Amino acid sequence: MKILVVEDEHLIANALKKGLEQEHYTVDLAFDGLEGFDLAASGDYDIVLLDLMLPKMDGLEICRQLRSQQNHVPILMLTAKSQVEDKIKGLNCGADDYLTKPFAFEELLARIRALARRPQKAASEVLTIGDLSLNLSTYEVTRQGKNISLSSKEYSLLECLLRHANKILTKDQLIQHVWSYESDILPNTIEVYIRNLRLKIDKNYKIKLIKTIRGFGYKISE
Ligand code: CA
Numbered sequence: 001m002k003i004l005v006v007e008d009e010h011l012i013a014n015a016l017k018k019g020l021e022q023e024h025y026t027v028d029l030a031f032d033g034l035e036g037f038d039l040a041a042s043g044d045y046d047i048v049l050l051d052l053m054l055p056k057m058d059g060l061e062i063c064r065q066l067r068s069q070q071n072h073v074p075i076l077m078l079t080a081k082s083q084v085e086d087k088i089k090g091l092n093c094g095a096d097d098y099l100t101k102p103f104a105f106e107e108l109l110a111r112i113r114a115l116a117r118r119p120q121k122a123a124s125e126v127l128t129i130g131d132l133s134l135n136l137s138t139y140e141v142t143r144q145g146k147n148i149s150l151s152s153k154e155y156s157l158l159e160c161l162l163r164h165a166n167k168i169l170t171k172d173q174l175i176q177h178v179w180s181y182e183s184d185i186l187p188n189t190i191e192v193y194i195r196n197l198r199l200k201i202d203k204n205y206k207i208k209l210i211k212t213i214r215g216f217g218y219k220i221s222e
Contacts (some may be wrong), residue, residue, distance in 0.1 A: 001116060001159060002026040002177055004045040006036030006062070007078065009055050012101075016049065019105050024139060024152050025112075028180045032059025040066055044176045045073055047115055049108075050095070052079035067094035076117040078103075113137065127162035130222040132201060132209055134162055143201055153178065154197045160211065161220040170217035177187060203216045 001026050007013040010031065017027040028045070030036035033054040040048045040062065047116045051060040063075055077095040091098065097111050116136070117125065127134045132143045139155060150158065160177045161169065169177075171187035179185050194210065202208045209220050 001046045001156070002028070002044060002180075003112070004028050004036070004039050004048045005046065006040070006059070007051040008032060009051075016108075020112075021152075024108060026156055026178055026180055028182075030044070033059070037062045037065060039075060039181075041069065041071060043071065043073070047112055048073050048075045049112075050075050050077050052077055055143055059095075060089055063093040063095050076108075076111055076115060106189065124135045127159065127165075129162060129165050129209055129220055130207060131205075134159060140189055141201070143205060148200050150197070150200060153193060153202065156199055157193055158201070158220075161218065164219075166219060166221045168213050168216050168219045173217065177205065 001024075003020055005013055005016050005020075005027055007016065007029070008031050013029045013031065017029055020027045030039050034056040035055055036048075036050065036054065039045070040050075050059045050062060053059060055063075055185055059079070063077070066073065066075070074097075075095045076097045076099060078099050078101055080101045096115055098198065099108060099111060113136070127136065127138045131142070131145075134141045134155075138158075141150055141158065156178045157174065160174060171190045174190055175185055175187070194212075198208070198210055202210055207222065209222065211219050211221060213219060
């Protein structure tokens with residue numbers, strides 16, 4: 001899952017990125033409002049963590065403009081202000097949730113998980129296809145009940161394929177969902193990751209779940 005953090009305080013932004021990456025999220029940073037808005041409007045993110053006070057364009061304005069463009073990416077507002085009216089303003093402009101700084105990192109993770117679950121059916125914390133399942137809260141991946149250990153990127157790649165199960169994803173789409181924009185990953189590198197993922201989830205099983213669609217990309221299906 002890919003998260004955009006819009007935060008002008010570099011120390012906080014970098015700490016968030018580091019912490020979230022340890023939790024298997026892919027994170028991009030924007031340090032001002034305009035850059036944040038442009039990236040958020042790209043549609044490449046599953047969640048946006050948005051600071052309220054930002055140079056060039058503030059968080060409320062970013063929120064308002066995204067919503068006016070029919071962009072419904074889940075937005076979690078982060079702010080040092082704790083006044084009730086700011087919370088109301090934030091929610092009125094289309095933010096989905098609100099967290100007051102300083103906050104416990106665990107609290108942030110809980111809110112992110114709640115937002116990530118929202119578009120799906122309630123309580124569906126497990127993505128499955130056939131006999132393969134991926135648990136979004138424990139990060140456990142199993143096939144036929146057996147645990148499979150994946151690297152962080154392999155996990156993200158599999159999660160992305162499962163979220164779009166039965167649909168073809170191009171290499172570029174996989175890169176956009178799984179890697180941050182500063183990583184200069186080439187489409188060919190995706191093949192290496194896919195090969196490694198296959199060794200772990202498909203090789204020893206009769207039914208191969210990851211399919212190569214020649215000239216297009218990959219999909220996961222039964
Ligand atoms: Ca700020």
